[in-house]
Amino acid sequence: MCAMEALVLEKKSELTLRPIEIEETLGPDDVRIEIRTVGVCGSDVHYYTHGAIGAFVVRAPMVLGHEASGTVIEVGANVKNLKTGDRVCMEPGIPDPNSRASRLGLYNLDPAVRFWATPPVHGVLRPTVVHPAAFTFKLPDNVSFAEGAMVEPLAVGMHAASKAKIKPGDLAVVMGAGPIGMLTALAVLAGGCSQVIMTDVQQPKLDLAATLGPILPVNVAKQKLKEVVDSMTDGWGADLVFECSGNERAAASVFEPLCPGGAVVYVGIPLQPIAYDVAAAMYKEARVEQIFRYAHVYPRAIALMGSGKLDVKPLITDTFGFNESIKAFDYAVEMPSTSVKVQIEMP
Numbered sequence: 369m370c371a372m373e374a375l376v377l378e379k380k381s382e383l384t385l386r387p388i389e390i391e392e393t394l395g396p397d398d399v400r401i402e403i404r405t406v407g408v409c410g411s412d413v414h415y416y417t418h419g420a421i422g423a424f425v426v427r428a429p430m431v432l433g434h435e436a437s438g439t440v441i442e443v444g445a446n447v448k449n450l451k452t453g454d455r456v457c458m459e460p461g462i463p464d465p466n467s468r469a470s471r472l473g474l475y476n477l478d479p480a481v482r483f484w485a486t487p488p489v490h491g492v493l494r495p496t497v498v499h500p501a502a503f504t505f506k507l508p509d510n511v512s513f514a515e516g517a518m519v520e521p522l523a524v525g526m527h528a529a530s531k532a533k534i535k536p537g538d539l540a541v542v543m544g545a546g547p548i549g550m551l552t553a554l555a556v557l558a559g560g561c562s563q564v565i566m567t568d569v570q571q572p573k574l575d576l577a578a579t580l581g582p583i584l585p586v587n588v589a590k591q592k593l594k595e596v597v598d599s600m601t602d603g604w605g606a607d608l609v610f611e612c613s614g615n616e617r618a619a620a621s622v623f624e625p626l627c628p629g630g631a632v633v634y635v636g637i638p639l640q641p642i643a644y645d646v647a648a649a650m651y652k653e654a655r656v657e658q659i660f661r662y663a664h665v666y667p668r669a670i671a672l673m674g675s676g677k678l679d680v681k682p683l684i685t686d687t688f689g690f691n692e693s694i695k696a697f698d699y700a701v702e703m704p705s706t707s708v709k710v711q712i713e714m715p
């Protein structure tokens with residue numbers, strides 16, 4: 369056991385920066401990482417404001433943070449792919465490698481997966497962490513720690529893009545201009561879409577989205593999405609719809625802008641069960657996919673950043689020091705519409 373200074377969610381609505389005892393031994397297949405940058409995720413904020421996400425309830429003090437990058441400071445005896453001093457980012461979910469899901473290649477769906485900052489597993493807003501080398505990925509020299517901490521949310525968008533089975537030139541609708549919507553838009557453009565139509569009701573977020581590439585913003589408080597899509601496609605519809613808002617009404621309306629034979633991917637998690645029009649989906653023989661986090665995506669996400677094809681830097685809008693972590697979280701709770709991703713830098 370060693371005590372380390374961490375950002376601890378004591379219980380709902382109560383954060384403290386204090387030393388906490390965390391038991392971590394370096395196994396032969398592990399590395400020890402000094403944490404450098406941690407992104408604040410909607411899930412971290414939700415645990416702070418609500419003390420739970422669905423069945424995951426915070427019952428004991430828990431360190432927050434799961435979108436992280438850092439530097440390897442110690443390697444286990446069997447580790448071949450990493451060495452001390454390597455700059456890395458980490459996949460926050462550790463499955464049981466022998467589980468049925470893992471053996472099927474669906475390790476993100478392993479019911480026993482241990483995911484940082486999902487109760488009762490501690491997150492990484494703390495100086496160091498021990499992590500399996502197999503879930504730790506080297507960053508290219510031209511990818512910063514801040515960008516490295518964006519690989520986790522980008523992986524969600526990449527997984528959605530893969531599930532969609534994009535064909536070159538597809539037209540995509542991305543609903544919701546939060547961090548996941550923005551990163552999904554970048555992922556589907558990198559994956560071959562010709563253009564993205566992005567919806568939200570916060571104009572500053574849409575204005576930012578429009579600077580990221582061939583992205584047409586649609587403020588659904590003022591414009592009708594279906595009319596925009598119809599006017600661009602002679603009434604045919606969009607090839608792909610990515611629902612990233614988690615909003616009940618948006619999630620129910622995904623088939624309206626979709627073309628016959630198109631595909632919908634549910635990315636944003638609705639907090640309540642939603643209803644959607646099955647008959648509308650049938651008339652279009654819509655293919656409907658869901659994603660849960662991601663699997664086998666990190667190397668591709670890092671490669672897209674390293675090659676310069678995909679740039680996440682414009683989305684990192686706010687950076688706080690570790691000693692300002694509580695302020696960072698309070699800021700994220702009241703997130704201004706001009707902000708997308710808040711990150712915390714370790715000392």
Ligand SMILES: [Zn+2]
Pocket residue numbers: 409410411434435520521
């Ligand atoms: Zn996240």
